[in-house]
Amino acid sequence: MVDDGDFSRQHVLDQPMLDRVSALRPGTALDVGCGEGRFCRMLSKLDIATVGIDPVDAMVEAARSRDPEGDYQVAFAEHLPFANNSFDFVVSYLSLIDIDFLDEAVAEMARVLKPGGRLLVANLSSFSTSSAMIGKRYCRDTGEVLRPLGRYLTEEKSWFEWDGLRVQNWHRPLSTYMR
Incomplete structure (x- = not known):
């Protein structure tokens, strides 16, 4: 599986995404559709307590093998297994295009955000x-x-x-x- 990300992520998206996160200085983050955990590992390097979810078992297994200390869970964006107001920050890094029920997923992302929390989305044009x-x-x-x-x-x-x-x-x- 891809470890470093594709060209667009490495050379176009990563830095603006990290700049946004750095400006927010969140303590906790949820990466919805984390895949192999690449962006979770980047957030962890910024001392952000990050949880990554993905509906694909193989992707979560890959994330866990690359980051045994990380928190990776098999879950669907449309049914997040977290209490209301759990995270300072939620990110969807090129994952909205993979989600069947977009409205439900966005509502769930908003539900788990703490008051004043932020949702950061990178999506394909x-x-x-x-x-x-x-x-x-x-x-x-x-x-x-x-x-x-x-x-x-x-x-x-x-x-x-x-x-x-x-x-x-x-x-x-x-x-x-x-x-």
């Missing part, structure tokens, strides 16, 4: 996920990737293979995330 559903198209003259948007307003689930796992992703238009 809806423009990139709409074109992923119909495959890549290329400009005949330049070879550049075209991003057709014909299905942009349609919410759809797609499946792909990632690091030996079958993974689902949801395409949702930006308006869905903004309601």
